[in-house]
Amino acid sequence: MTAESVWIPPNALAHLTEELARLATHPNPDRATLERVRELRKTLSQAEASIKPDDGLVEPGMRITAMISGDTRATVFLLGQRELVALDPNVGVDVYSPSSPVGQAIIGSRVGDIVTYDTPARAGIQIEILAAAPYKG
Incomplete structure (x- = not known):
């Protein structure tokens, strides 16, 4: 995990990806929708949903x-x-x-x-x- 990445459960990643797809295809988005799309893109660009190695190290995930x-x-x-x-x-x-x-x-x-x-x-x-x-x- 890099300094900018954020661990996210795979199901949560799927939820955010679906929300972004739904909002990004809105024909006439308002300001709040555009802001949410920006937030989702930022979160998803930092998301890491991998299963961590079972090595006893304490880290997110x-x-x-x-x-x-x-x-x-x-x-x-x-x-x-x-x-x-x-x-x-x-x-x-x-x-x-x-x-x-x-x-x-x-x-x-x-x-x-x-x-x-x-x-x-x-x-x-x-x-x-x-x-x-x-x-x-």
Whole structure:
């Protein structure tokens, strides 16, 4: 994934592609439609919908199982942009953004790593990566 690319589930990519095709063929688009077409083209030009390798590396597009300090049960979530992942109705887990405090802390870590992050409400939260598997839809 390049610095400009954004991971998106394959079903969400299909949804956005269909929306763009529908809007781009509108005979008399208004300003809002033209702006949406521009946004969709930008998003699609940055989209990466590949299945990540199952190598234990934490990156967008991975389903993460982690133990957060203070919790009694492991947390399972998909690392990805919430608004794009929400377009895929098959995603049955919480979504954590790569730009969130936890997302920023864990990207690039591997299964078995323990990393620390801060939130506005609490500092020094530890999270242990128990599993990182590719999201396959």
